[in-house]
Amino acid sequence: MASTAEYRLGEFDYPRGWFMIGDADELGSGPATLHFFGKDLVFYRGMSGTPHLVQAYCPHMGAHLGRNSTSYIVRDGSQVEGESIRCPFHGWRFGPNGQCNDIPYSPNFIPKAACLTTYPVVERAGIVWMWHDPEGLKPDQDLPTFAAWEKENEGWVRWLIDDYGTLPVHPIEIVDNMADFGHMGPIHGSIDNQYFDNLFEGHKLVQRFDAGHRTLTVEANDTLSLDTWYEGPAILQVDMRGTFPSHMLIAHTPIDNGTVRVWHALMVKMPDATAAQADLQTARGYQRASRDALGQDVEIWANKASCVNPMQIPADGPYGKVRLWYSQFYNPRDKAAAIQKRVEGQVVTFGKQRVVERAA
Ligand code: FES
Ligand SMILES: [Fe+2]
The missing domain is CATH 2.102.10.10 (Rieske [2Fe-2S] iron-sulphur domain)
Structure with missing residues (x-):
């Protein structure tokens, strides 16, 4: 590695x-x-x-x-x-x-x-x-709130943690996934792709993806709509609108220089009024399906050669930009703003450009 x-x-x-x-x-x-x-x-x-x-x-x-x-x-x-x-x-x-x-x-x-x-x-x-913090300074990023954790009274079933253990891959190759439009079909069974873009916003990186899906939807014509974002270098969250609304976490932490430990977790919103009344079996089954979807990536990461320079083609997502965005965390924090400025904005890899909605 x-x-x-x-x-x-x-x-x-x-x-x-x-x-x-x-x-x-x-x-x-x-x-x-x-x-x-x-x-x-x-x-x-x-x-x-x-x-x-x-x-x-x-x-x-x-x-x-x-x-x-x-x-x-x-x-x-x-x-x-x-x-x-x-x-x-x-x-x-x-x-x-x-x-x-x-x-x-x-x-x-x-x-x-x-x-x-x-x-x-x-x-x-x-x-x-x-x-x-390699500079030993206090946090300049907020830890996400994971709001659904506190919403059991609205039907949200809290997650269990799935531990994928240590993988012989540098975390950059996990972050690459944010630009990886081309693996969605072969690896995850996406069908009828409709939209794929990335938004680069400071220490946040977003991916928006809509498609059909072979495992995480029930009806043949259901669309799975994913808003995926990193806050900082190592906490990925996904708002997934499929058969059930759900909120996914993928967290990864360097072990040594070139190896990483990966975890997955999923909270599922069941139609019942509270998590206590919810069908826990169904929620757990949905978490397992999501865990197995990440397992498809994990099998690749666990066995691949290092990719220092992706052989990027025009139809691929913006790997170079994603890697440049990620580099802000490996440099002194007073250099981060200049790196963010170089990548800031939207890149549409597939579909008709969608307006970026921003909170007022
Ligand atoms: S107190 Fe002596 S080694 Fe820790
Ligand atoms: Fe993936």
Whole structure:
């Protein structure tokens, strides 16, 4: 697999943005050992339940904060105190800002440099998200709200998380999908294509696609209408109007430079008044159909050679623009506006141009 440098994406190996790090239920209260962005990390919850994410290795002498089962600190259940976490080796304790705030055998001296790198984390829609920034700055993008999660009283059935695991592909090849009109028929069974365009809007990238579909519609003449968008480099959402209205998430997070972990989830709006009354079996079946549709892409990604330069033909979507848009996240944030300006606008790949509706 090719690395970020081979794709010539920018100054940084890893992008700036919000990223999924796991299913909140699966992560539990931790400490849980994670590996993203080429780094070993530890997730834990403070006693309030608040999630925290820190570097895995203790600045004192390098012990792993999450990989221990035999230290008395771990066996006694005293590793987490309040919002702080204690190292299993010599018991140094680190607060939620990463700073060491207790050394059991040194009451009067704590070195300033005894500090863990910490990362902003938010739990939302059953998922734990982290902010990653190669410049170490605060978030300049909002984490999406995933509004349907709070609409069980309107018939929305919350999603379960499907984990596709680690794929040997750079995330740029997943983002390429935004311009990929040509794979819709062969891979996903789209028929009677009607419309395909892309909108480039700052840190947002939209795809609008209307067609018939061989699996996600019921009646022969039903059209599946998809509004798909990235907010930032790694959170893709889809409003899908097919047999049922549904809201899809595809999230992907770099593991190392050139590998990525991919998750899928789908919330489905059932005709019943509340999710409690809804036909859960039907909703789950619909999520499985959507998961399997993404599985068709995943099988390609899991087995393909790296594509550093797509052999683009006129009927293909705007791969070059999509890659340029994506490069904004691999460069210092003060360069992002100039990159956005170069791609801003609409590209219609198939069908009669449609007006771009904008919120007032
Ligand atoms: S290595 Fe962590 S306290 Fe010594
Ligand atoms: Fe696809």
